[in-house]
Each structure stands twice: as structure tokens, then as C-alpha cells.
Amino acid sequence: MKILIYSAKDFEIPFLEKANKDIYQIKYIPERLTSKTAMLSLGFDVISIFSADDASSKVLELLFDFGVKYITLRSAGYDNIHLKTAHKLGIKVANTPEYSPNAIAEHAVALLLALNRKLILSNQQVTSYNFSLNNLIGFDLNNKTVGIIGTGKIGKVIAKIMLGFGCKVIAQDIDIDKGFTKQYNIEYVALSDLCRQSDIIMLSVPLTSETHYMIDADLIQLMKREVYIINIARGAVVNTSEIIEALKWNRITAYGSDVYEYEDRVFFYDRSEVKPNDELLQQLIDLPNVLITPHQAFATKEALTNIAETTFYNINCWQQKKTPENELTLN
Structure with a gap:
């Protein structure tokens, strides 16, 4: 099987090479999968894509025409691939569902701590030999909801993690894990009640038609003005323009995010020489109560190892005419 890795990053290639164990012929390209780059898959049986790649119906039809039979995602989320079309075309798709929940969760808490304790501002001030504490007041996490x-x-x-800080934790999900609730004394509540009660809101849902723009102006009106919102889900889980307005008018206190609604245009690339023409992103960057990181939550050695190993587990199963447990296009 010949394999083409789209959106290959320098930092992940060594992990993929190690997991391959010199078994397959692999080509790495930095280009994203789009309708324009789909033709690069000609002659390859398998392609691997990342979260910023476009595997919409149109692109999948092109891949099918070029002979692609398998797609393995180097991500847990798969909102960027049209599974119904893949199934219709007979293209098998698998993802990487459990590469490192700890990496993502720890990054979410890092965003919260950095915002709350003003670590970025503090570092900037110290660099300028400004040791004043006037703008650096945060709050204890203990006893916060x-x-x-x-x-x-x-x-x-x-x-x-938040229970370890002494926080009260409430939750909202379409699936209630009763065992988890009992073990950790966590209460599931309606989304509106969660917004009203929380001092900190953490977003960790997949992007679906139900969660698209879940956090909008109407829900923000229910929240405490002191609320901190942390997003390590997907950028479009929040209505970015309405988040910006809420921040500008002090309707919410802070927003930390490792994702952005239109990140496929900019994230994972060095845009310092030619900055993207993205007014929405610029507004987020300019706001003092916002902390944006470039979808780096997964970027730990452990996570990259698991992603690479699962990528080749999926491929090995297909090579052996087996069905990987991560396959998404089952009947």
C-alpha cells in the first residue's frame, strides 16, 4: 500500500516514521487536502489527513476518481469529512479517538491559569522591568463552580483536574455517565442552568449540527459577567463575532481558546511574514482578555506517539483485510 500524508508537519514526521517501521512507502506533503490538491493522491491507496484538511463530498469524489480506498485521520474529530459520501463511495475511514485526553485537558487548564493569573501580561511587564502588581490580580480556583x-x-x-483545585464541577452532555457522576459527585444540569451557575465554562464537545454556534449571544446573556470561557473543542462551537462583542462590552471577563472558527486558513503555518487578511482573528488577538493558542493542545510527545501508532494500526488492519476498531464508515 502506498500512503500519502497530507498536512505533514516537521514535528510529527519522526513519530510517523518510527510507527511505520519501514513497512510502507510513504510520501509526506505539507499541503492541505482541498479540491485543488486532491489530484496529488493519484497512485496512492491510502491518505492520512488532519483536522484542517477538507474531505467534503466534492473532495471525496475526486479522491475516489484518483483511486484512494482508505483515509485515516490523525485526529479524534471528524467533522471535516463527509462520512455518508465516503460510505457511498466505498472509501473506508478511521480516526484516532483516544490519542491523549490528558494532553487536551491539561492545555485547557493551562489556558485558564494563564488568563486568570495574567501570566502573559506579567511576563511582558517583567521583560520591561515593570514589577507592579496593579494589573495582575486573579482569583482562587478553590470553591469556584x-x-x-x-x-x-x-x-x-x-x-x-478541577476537582483537584477544590472546584465544584457541574456538567452538561447528551449522554449522562451515571457512574462518573456518582464517583466524583458531579451534577448534570441543563445548558441554561450551567451558564447561569458557572464561574468558568469549559467546552469539550465535538462539532455537530447541534453544537454549531452553541455559545451565542442568547446563552452569554445568562452567564455571570465574571465568567471565563475556555474552548478546546472546535472554533465553531462558539459564535466568534458574538464572543468578541461580549468581551468588548465586559459581558464576559475572558476567553481562552486553542481553536478558531476559520483556523484552516492560518493555523499550523508561520504567517508572520504575510499576515492573513482575517479581521475576526485580529480582533481576538488584540483583545487583552483573550488568549489564543494555535491548536497545540495535542502537541505532546505522548499524544504524537499515540497518533502515529494508531494511524498505522488503522492502515495495518486494512492491509490485512481486517476492520480497525476506529473505523467510522461501517454499515
Whole structure:
């Protein structure tokens, strides 16, 4: 099987090479999968894509025409691939569902701590030999209420970490894990109640038609003005323009995010020489109560190892005419 890795990053290639064990012929390209780059897959049986790649119906039809039979995602989320079309075309798709919930959860908490304790501003001031504390006041996490929207594997790790800080944790999810609730004394509440009660809101849901723009102006009106919102889900889980307005008018206190609604245009690339023409992103960057990181939550050695190993586990199963447990296009 010949394999083409789209959106290959220098930092992940050594992990993929190690997991391959010199078994398959691999080509790495930095280009994203789009309708324009789909033709690069000609002659390859398998392609691997990342979260910023476009595997919409149109692109999948092109891949099918070029002979691609398998797609393995180097991500847990798969909102960027049209599974119904893949199934219709007979293209098998698998993802990487459990590469490291700890990496993502820990990054969410890092965003919260950095915002709350003004670490970025503090570092900037110290660099300028300004040792004043006037602008550096935060709050204790102990006894604060943390609302977690989405209690999958990542949400559960976030909950455990926040309980360790002495927080009260409430949650909202379409699936209530009663065992988890009982073990950790976590209460599931309606989304509106979570917004009203929480001092901190953590977003860790997949992007679906139901969660698209879940956090909008109407829900923000229910929240405390002091609320901190942390997003390690997907950028479009929040209505970015309405988040910006709420921040500008002090309707919410702070927003930390490792994702951005239109990140496929800019994230994972060095845009310092030619800055993107993205007014929405610029507004976020310019706001003093916003902390944006470039979708780096997964970037730990452990996570990259798991992603690479699962990528080749999926491929090995297909090579052996077996069905990987991560396959998404089952009947």
C-alpha cells in the first residue's frame, strides 16, 4: 500500500516514521487536502489527513476518481469529512479517538491559569522591568463552580483536574455517565442552568449540527459577567463575532481558546511574514482578555506517539483485510 500524508508537519514526521517501521512507502506533503490538491493522491491507496484538511463530498469524489480506498485521520474529530459520501463511495475511514485526553485537558487548564493569573501580561511587564502588581490580580480556583460542556474522555479529565483545585464541577452532555457522576459527585444540569451557575465554562464537545454556534449571544446573556470561557473543542462551537462583542462590552471577563472558527486558513503555518487578511482573528488577538493558542493542545510527545501508532494500526488492519476498531464508515 502506498500512503500519502497530507498536512505533514516537521514535528510529527519522526513519530510517523518510527510507527511505520519501514513497512510502507510513504510520501509526506505539507499541503492541505482541498479540491485543488486532491489530484496529488493519484497512485496512492491510502491518505492520512488532519483536522484542517477538507474531505467534503466534492473532495471525496475526486479522491475516489484518483483511486484512494482508505483515509485515516490523525485526529479524534471528524467533522471535516463527509462520512455518508465516503460510505457511498466505498472509501473506508478511521480516526484516532483516544490519542491523549490528558494532553487536551491539561492545555485547557493551562489556558485558564494563564488568563486568570495574567501570566502573559506579567511576563511582558517583567521583560520591561515593570514589577507592579496593579494589573495582575486573579482569583482562587478553590470553591469556584466549573461548568463542563461535553463529558467525553477529555471532559472527564478536565473534571478530575478541577476537582483537584477544590472546584465544584457541574456538567452538561447528551449522554449522562451515571457512574462518573456518582464517583466524583458531579451534577448534570441543563445548558441554561450551567451558564447561569458557572464561574468558568469549559467546552469539550465535538462539532455537530447541534453544537454549531452553541455559545451565542442568547446563552452569554445568562452567564455571570465574571465568567471565563475556555474552548478546546472546535472554533465553531462558539459564535466568534458574538464572543468578541461580549468581551468588548465586559459581558464576559475572558476567553481562552486553542481553536478558531476559520483556523484552516492560518493555523499550523508561520504567517508572520504575510499576515492573513482575517479581521475576526485580529480582533481576538488584540483583545487583552483573550488568549489564543494555535491548536497545540495535542502537541505532546505522548499524544504524537499515540497518533502515529494508531494511524498505522488503522492502515495495518486494512492491509490485512481486517476492520480497525476506529473505523467510522461501517454499515
